Amino acid sequence: MRSRHPHAFLKPAIEIWEPSxxxxxxxxxxxxxxxxxxDIYIECLRDGYKEEIxxxxxxxxxxxxxxxxxxxISITPESTQKVLNNRRLKTLNKLSCQTxxxxxxxxxxxxxxxxxxxxxxxPYALIYLIENNKDPKTDxxxxxxxxxxxxxxxxxxxxxxxxxxxxxxxFPETHETIDLTKLSDQYHEDVEDATSTYSFLRCGCWPIxxxxxxxxxxxxxxxxxxxxILLPIKLTFCDERNLSAVLICGxxxxxxxxDKYMEFYKSVLNYVNRILIHGMSIEEEKRRAKLLADLNHxxxxxxQGISHELKSNEY
Numbered sequence: 001m002r003s004r005h006p007h008a009f010l011k012p013a014i015e016i017w018e019p020s021x022x023x024x025x026x027x028x029x030x031x032x033x034x035x036x037x038x039d040i041y042i043e044c045l046r047d048g049y050k051e052e053i054x055x056x057x058x059x060x061x062x063x064x065x066x067x068x069x070x071x072x073i074s075i076t077p078e079s080t081q082k083v084l085n086n087r088r089l090k091t092l093n094k095l096s097c098q099t100x101x102x103x104x105x106x107x108x109x110x111x112x113x114x115x116x117x118x119x120x121x122x123p124y125a126l127i128y129l130i131e132n133n134k135d136p137k138t139d140x141x142x143x144x145x146x147x148x149x150x151x152x153x154x155x156x157x158x159x160x161x162x163x164x165x166x167x168x169x170x171f172p173e174t175h176e177t178i179d180l181t182k183l184s185d186q187y188h189e190d191v192e193d194a195t196s197t198y199s200f201l202r203c204g205c206w207p208i209x210x211x212x213x214x215x216x217x218x219x220x221x222x223x224x225x226x227x228x229i230l231l232p233i234k235l236t237f238c239d240e241r242n243l244s245a246v247l248i249c250g251x252x253x254x255x256x257x258x259d260k261y262m263e264f265y266k267s268v269l270n271y272v273n274r275i276l277i278h279g280m281s282i283e284e285e286k287r288r289a290k291l292l293a294d295l296n297h298x299x300x301x302x303x304q305g306i307s308h309e310l311k312s313n314e315y
Contacts, residue, residue: 108279
């Protein structure tokens, strides 16, 4: 009713509501029985943008003294936040259940992307790993590598023996590998969004260097005016490798980025971090096990050599 207020008052229902509701009202009038339903999906224009909302409704007849239907009372509480909470909780639970499956850092990235596919609150996702490679001249040479996305890849399409990723054309430039030292002077345009409590950037490529520099999330406005958010991840498991990651998530076109939505992204980030840390720990265990096996092999070879030499001296 918000978009129809106040002109809708005292108007006939047929002038205000959708045909499906008029059909329900006629059915109640003819049968004398109420109609009930839960979590009905509706798209409506309110607060300046088209929004997905969910409602419970109960349409009950109002009777005259003679038992005929005089009117209908409709009670329609909104259940949007309940639906969103349940939906987002399922996403977090799905990520939580996948933690133990990560056997390496890279496999963890692919597991995360698989868990986030076909998600209403995260329409798409990409993950970049950033490793600061030691450089004697510049001290550090940070390189970001695109490891996994939620977009399907065609196994038949190969470029330099690598799978071709189907990146949407409304994205900023999305490179497989990015030298972050060359993006230090990248231009960003600040854009205010009336439907959101957060500001957005419009830029030519993903502002990964800015996310790493500020160590905070950054919201981006894409070419088609859809929105995305970049979330930094600091991987502190192993001191020998200076690793970070950036998770890029799409924002639902039918939801504004509010504080509750942001809290959901932060929760996703916590589970993503757990998966990556678990993958790193398994990878490190395998590396140490291999190193120990190599040392044992070298020790055995050394002892065999000494034993052979001692036996030779006896003769």
